[in-house]
Amino acid sequence: MSVEVALESVTKRFGDVTVLDGLELRIPRGEFVAVVGQSGCGKSTLLRAIAGLEPISAGRIELDGERVDGPSNRVRVMFQDDRLLPWQTVGRNIELVTKDPAATAQVLDSVGLGAKADAWPSTLSGGQRQRVALARALASDPELILFDEPLGALDAFTRVEMQKLIENLWEERGFTAVLVTHDVAEAVALADRVIVLADGRVSVDRRIDLPRPRRRDQAFYSHEEDIFNRIIDRQGLTS
Numbered sequence: 001m002s003v004e005v006a007l008e009s010v011t012k013r014f015g016d017v018t019v020l021d022g023l024e025l026r027i028p029r030g031e032f033v034a035v036v037g038q039s040g041c042g043k044s045t046l047l048r049a050i051a052g053l054e055p056i057s058a059g060r061i062e063l064d065g066e067r068v069d070g071p072s073n074r075v076r077v078m079f080q081d082d083r084l085l086p087w088q089t090v091g092r093n094i095e096l097v098t099k100d101p102a103a104t105a106q107v108l109d110s111v112g113l114g115a116k117a118d119a120w121p122s123t124l125s126g127g128q129r130q131r132v133a134l135a136r137a138l139a140s141d142p143e144l145i146l147f148d149e150p151l152g153a154l155d156a157f158t159r160v161e162m163q164k165l166i167e168n169l170w171e172e173r174g175f176t177a178v179l180v181t182h183d184v185a186e187a188v189a190l191a192d193r194v195i196v197l198a199d200g201r202v203s204v205d206r207r208i209d210l211p212r213p214r215r216r217d218q219a220f221y222s223h224e225e226d227i228f229n230r231i232i233d234r235q236g237l238t239s
């Protein structure tokens with residue numbers, strides 16, 4: 001299950017600060033888009049707006065042609081902090097969404113934590129907690145998952161493991177995915193398209209036409225280097 005996302009002339013102001021400025025973006029069903037850009041360029045604001053968590057000042061955001069005017073059950077967001085309820089077990093955290101023990105067991109299995117249903121979140125590692133957060137995001141079978149720097153606090157090895165897991169689950173389930181990340185290599189590893197945000201708009205929209213799973217080869221590094229340089233240079237050309 002997946003959804004098409006369309007942003008038309010989206011502007012977002014906080015007081016006199018314009019964060020998004022007539023932004024245009026269309027994401028077809030099932031596509032994986034990564035959003036990168038300098039700190040403070042509006043990546044999280046964009047994600048929150050798509051999630052219906054942040055009202056926009058002008059323009060239009062649509063999911064399959066329907067205007068977004070608040071949070072929807074079709075959409076889930078995964079954040080850098082896991083936001084698990086510490087007074088509930090791992091299983092209960094998921095069951096609050098699924099309302100069904102069998103579905104809970106199944107989704108915990110899908111993130112490799114079938115044996116941890118009765119554990120307390122505080123007894124898990126950071127990587128395991130993010131797996132639970134991922135399971136919770138998947139639990140309602142959403143059509144769109146918005147990832148806001150979900151792996152930012154993890155060590156490099158756990159991060160690569162989680163990237164593989166996210167890629168596998170995305171391929172299996174077919175949801176539309178938008179990933180905000182500071183890590184250009186992560187964007188190139190996971191995305192069909194990498195978007196660079198600058199001056200409140202999409203300044204680069206680059207298709208990553210490499211086979212999956214992605215190998216760290218010359219073509220990979222060439223995408224990474226080029227996108228990185230464009231963020232640094234703040235060039236405004238669409239590639």
Ligand SMILES: Nc1ncnc2c1ncn2[C@@H]1O[C@H](COP(=O)(O)OP(=O)(O)OP(=O)(O)O)[C@@H](O)[C@H]1O
Nearest residue numbers: 014017019037038039040041042043044045046182
């Ligand atoms: N609730 C708010 N009120 C006022 N200003 C805000 C609010 N939320 C975000 N901003 C401002 O909007 C701009 C964009 O913030 P945002 O968090 O979207 O950027 P970002 O690209 O995600 O940053 P980072 O990469 O550092 O996480 C920043 O200048 C920020 O200070």
